[in-house]
Amino acid sequence: MAIVAQQTKLSKILWPVLAWAVALIIFFPIAYMVMTSFKTDADAVKPELLFTFTPTLENYANMTENYDYWRFASNSIITSVAATLFTLFVAIPCAYAMAFTPSRGTKDILMWMLSTKMLPAAAVLYPMIYMTKAAGLYDTHFLIIMVLSLINLPIVIWMLFTYFKDIPKDIIEAAKMDGVNTWGEVREVLIPLAWGGIASTALLCFIFCWNEAYWTVRLTTTEAATLSKLIEGNRAPEGLFFGRLSAVSTAAVGPIVVLGWFCQKQLVQGLTFGAVK
């Protein structure tokens, strides 16, 4: 028993130290990026100034001038917000119907929806370019909003479905008895009850839209170009602009990483389609 006690005592100190060390190593690249964003471009590449430097806000002040940051950022905001709202607008009624009045086909429809998510985007790249150019939609906000909605729709329906399934059916039945119509049920009973689930689904959908880097890069040039496109366009700064590139990168990912902290739990459910509990 003595040995066991000693082991636990040792591991009581060693365990947290190890956990903290791993967490710091994994977080280091982000910390390094944030740190570099406060250095001038000249200081950013000097090894002797790696951790000791005079912080400056110059990179953030010049973000608009250097990269036209706000044009890309506002495109990202517009497309991600609109796509999230549109996705919810289509997904909530669908998930509602699937959860409260399931039929024999419901499971198959859900599985089929999921399978659309597994189609490799590259396989349909040219038809998308061809169609959108022919329709005059290439490089428009409308196109990006639609594409972002479509790629996230299966996951959103799926997540909402798993939330709605847990709401007791009696509550909806009671509302029906009171003569509330379907829209009323959704608005007055379902949405207030499942508010938390809907909010975290929306948050996750927004994050996925914001980070999307295939269609937003391949289907835009300037008008609807998002932050992914901006960063991708500045992929090789030849070492001259580490400071300003870090600043624009930090500005692009900072809000999303913070938002992400609030939906860790939903992430597991959303990305595994409820298969891990």
Place this chain on the structure above:
Amino acid sequence: MANRTVPRLLQTPAVVLLLFWMLVPLSMTLFFSFIRYVLNNLRRPEWTSPSIENWRGFGNYQYVWNQDSFWLAIQNSLIIVCGILFLTVAFGIAIAILINRNFPGRGIVRVMLISPFFVMPAVNAVLWINMLLDPVLGLQGIAVAGINDIISGLREAPLVGGFFSLWPEFSPISFRGAQASSYAVIMMVTWQWTPFAVLIFMTSLQSEDQQQKEAAVLDGASAWNQFRFLTLPHLGRPIAIVVMIQAIFHLSLYAEIEIVSRGSGNKNLPYYIGELVNNNIGAASATGIFAVILANIVAIFLLRMIGKTLME
């Protein structure tokens, strides 16, 4: 049966949208894969627009099948996906076990560990290839230069100098070209997706049977045996899910490949298609169909597994 209509109606918009999204572009790809369709062709201008008259049958498939670059792209896709899968599962299990107990600051540790997952892929790639892995100005370059400095200093030192003068100068690795670009992509994506594996394994560990574990401890089972015979079997299903979901995501990696090497390094299948799309649409479409087949092999297993738990 009037109350069947309302639910159907509510599902219709979503179903129609997804049906359109799935069928229309994919059937166009299928059509293009059977015709001669080349964007820049002065000699045969009739091939520059899609038409049934340029029917080629399985010619595009045959052409792609016989290209070495196609097989290289498939090979690279598989190397990258398998490398990432192996590393994320291994790190994921280790870290999940590491933080699956109480210690001071656990909340902050969790927040730090999950953060990389929310960094946008474009930033992830730019950050890694420039600031961390650049052979001169990145941390890699700085670290290698530092080590070389120390060694050359030691060469002058008495006694041990003779030993160190036998050491070579280390040279930093350039990750932008050739084989090393795959390793860079594996590194950055592993960094990004390990948190995902950690989250899922941790969720699963929390449902592990504690009584069984205590019984094992009382029976004197070693830590390794507890892991091997209790924890690992318990994690079997989550591991399968992590592997399949990641396989589907990483088979379509694009931004990272583009940013790391701009085509001068290893190409994976989506990048290869992206290059063909600039000119040879027929071949690009045939390659796309191959990519669909490859993804479906994984997807069938995943869907079957998810389907089992769906209606519980």
